[in-house]
Amino acid sequence: MNNAPLEYAFDVNSQTIIAYLGQESHVIIPSELEGTSVLCIAENAFSSRQLSSVTIPSTVKTIGKAAFKYCKLEEVVLSEGLEVIEEEAFAYNEIGKIKLPKSLLEIGEQAFLVNRLTSVEMWEHSFDDGCFGPVDRITFKFNSQRFGTSRKDRTTLVEHSSDGVRAIVVNGNGVIPKDVNILGKRCYVATPSEVVVIPESVTMIEEFAFDFVKLERIVIPDTVKHIHKDALEDVVFDSKLIIAGSKGSYAEQYALAGGYDFEEHNFEKKVLFEGITGMISKRLAKSNIFSR
16 A cells, blocks of 8 residues: 555645545555645545545544545544544445544534444534434444433434533434423434424424424424524425414414414323323332232
């Protein structure tokens, strides 16, 4: 494997690799070229090259937009020292797993879109919610207490922040955990019934919360006091989208302002039913009726 300086177009002043000129499919990017540390990989620098693997040295701080897009990459090694991965940097490859360094500060939109990811290991990273694409087959491993996961409904990814518990990704049957306070930007919700019932713990729904999800109805409780004007912008529906909530609620105001159909939803009946079934369950448990 030969990674001589002739294999790279390199700008000494900005310490940036502009283009890859080599033919190797397994590339180890040098930490130094022309006597200067390599700090950046430019936009489209390796794009559309036939690569199998790439190792990024610890000197590199920034990987530019679409730098490794359309490369057929299967393996990527990112070293400590990397701070920024820009949008679509590794999009449209065949990467199966990725370990993000602790030094990483920013991951751009769709950075790893359309890959074969099944495993992502990460720290307390700030990332665009769409950077990994649909994540229903991905297992997240966190080396931090900031994030928590729930495997019951395939994958639910939440962030514990000063604002509250923000849902970043909701997958599987579309059930939103009852401790979530905020539905985050591009929160993926997959539900075969095309109905989403938002739990009463939620107080805020951010922009583009439902990212190209097909829905017929969204039930919004009175606890929700803020919905971004573009929260439902990307929802896909056949003829109409129904927002259900209490009469006179913020949900009704939002529906009227956005031109959505509104339907009154009786939350009291639901609470009463849950209370009765809860009491029955407790009495059955006390009587040990099913014990032998």
